[in-house]
Amino acid sequence: MACPPDDTTRHTRDTVLRYHLAWKHRDLEAIMALYHPDVQYNDFFQNRTMGLAQLRVYVTGTLPRQPDEYLEHTDRIRADGSTAFIQYQTALQGSGQRVVFRSSEAITVRDGLIWRVNEYASLVHEHPQANANRAPAISKLGLSARQLTYMARDLDEYFQRQQPFLDPELDLQTVAAATGYSRNQMSYLLNQVLGQSFYRYVNQARVQYLLRRLAEEGEAMPMDDLAADAGFYSTSSFYKTFRAHTGCTPKAWLKLHCTRTRR
Numbered sequence: 001m002a003c004p005p006d007d008t009t010r011h012t013r014d015t016v017l018r019y020h021l022a023w024k025h026r027d028l029e030a031i032m033a034l035y036h037p038d039v040q041y042n043d044f045f046q047n048r049t050m051g052l053a054q055l056r057v058y059v060t061g062t063l064p065r066q067p068d069e070y071l072e073h074t075d076r077i078r079a080d081g082s083t084a085f086i087q088y089q090t091a092l093q094g095s096g097q098r099v100v101f102r103s104s105e106a107i108t109v110r111d112g113l114i115w116r117v118n119e120y121a122s123l124v125h126e127h128p129q130a131n132a133n134r135a136p137a138i139s140k141l142g143l144s145a146r147q148l149t150y151m152a153r154d155l156d157e158y159f160q161r162q163q164p165f166l167d168p169e170l171d172l173q174t175v176a177a178a179t180g181y182s183r184n185q186m187s188y189l190l191n192q193v194l195g196q197s198f199y200r201y202v203n204q205a206r207v208q209y210l211l212r213r214l215a216e217e218g219e220a221m222p223m224d225d226l227a228a229d230a231g232f233y234s235t236s237s238f239y240k241t242f243r244a245h246t247g248c249t250p251k252a253w254l255k256l257h258c259t260r261t262r263r
Contacts, residue, residue, distance in 0.1 A: 006081075012109045013079035019107070019114055020077065020086065026063050032056060036113035045103075045121040045145050062146040083108045090149045100124045101145040121145035123193065143185065151189050154179045165205040168233040172198045203241040206230040210242075214254055223250050 015034065022030035032055070041050045041058070050058055075087045087104045101121050108116040121144075143151070158179050164170050175198075176186040190198050210230040213221075221229075227238035239249070246253050 008081050009079045011112065012082055012084050013077060015109045015112055015114070016077055016079065016084040016086070016107050023063070028056075028059060028063065031059055034114050036110055036115040039114055039116065041117045041119070043119050043144055045119070046142060048142070058144070062144050082110065090146060101149060103145055143188075148189060148193055151179075151181060151185065152194065154181075155186070155189070159205050163205075163209065165202045165209065166229070166231045168228075168231050170202060170231070203232070203237070204245060206232055206238075207242055207245040211246075211253075214250075 019031065019034050022034065035052055035055060037052060039052050039055065041055055042048075043050070043058075075085075078085045084107045085104065086107065087102070089100050089102045100123075102124055103119060103121040105120075106116075106118040107114055155175070158175070159165060162178070164175060164178065172186060173183050176183045179186070181189075187198070190196060190201055194201070196204075207230075210226055213226055213230070224235050224238075227235060230238075232238035232241070242250050242253075248256075
């Protein structure tokens with residue numbers, strides 16, 4: 001028969017479970033109440049160390065904001081003595097590939113409160129070979145992994161809802177201002193986290209929009225007119241982006257789509 005956990009391990013697990021549930025329920029005051037007065041929070045993704053005075057702003061900026069936003073935990077809480085370990089991941093949307101932040105926290109408890117947190121986050125792409133030469137993304141703009149996840153969601157929702165890409169003159173500053181971030185923050189998200197330029201991101205959105213139009217309208221409009229309506233500044237840019245996105249020409253894609261539709 002297995003021995004029961006010692007009191008220290010049990011109390012650590014109970015404290016960290018309350019901490020976890022406070023985050024899950026977006027309860028800022030409950031989270032803050034669990035921090036020790038001498039707490040030290042080390043966010044190694046940002047290369048940043050914080051004490052209690054800085055944590056309220058930090059936690060406020062990283063709490064889930066919508067009912068459907070949550071952290072996907074990849075393991076149960078594990079406790080050993082005064083330290084517990086949590087692993088979780090968050091997926092970024094709108095990148096054209098699966099991009100995931102995998103994070104782990106080592107949490108040390110003292111006097112029944114969170115005394116130290118060491119948080120580690122790493123960026124994982126679905127196609128690692130395509131990103132083999134890229135250095136790991138480390139936020140130098142004071143943004144945590146969770147905040148970058150929210151940025152990616154805000155960007156994706158803005159493109160889905162407002163369709164700013166239909167404007168051929170769309171630029172990075174306009175997108176940053178509309179989503180409430182600085183130009184540098186948006187550039188960092190696109191280039192260092194999502195691994196693509198602003199114009200590649202925009203052109204992918206234009207192609208996706210155009211594919212929906214083609215699926216609905218078929219050959220009702222000339223392809224060049226559809227490309228212009230989707231926001232492409234030139235036909236050469238359109239054809240190049242379309243082939244990169246679909247692997248074929250618009251004519252070949254339309255023929256394949258129409259053939260499947262008529263069956």
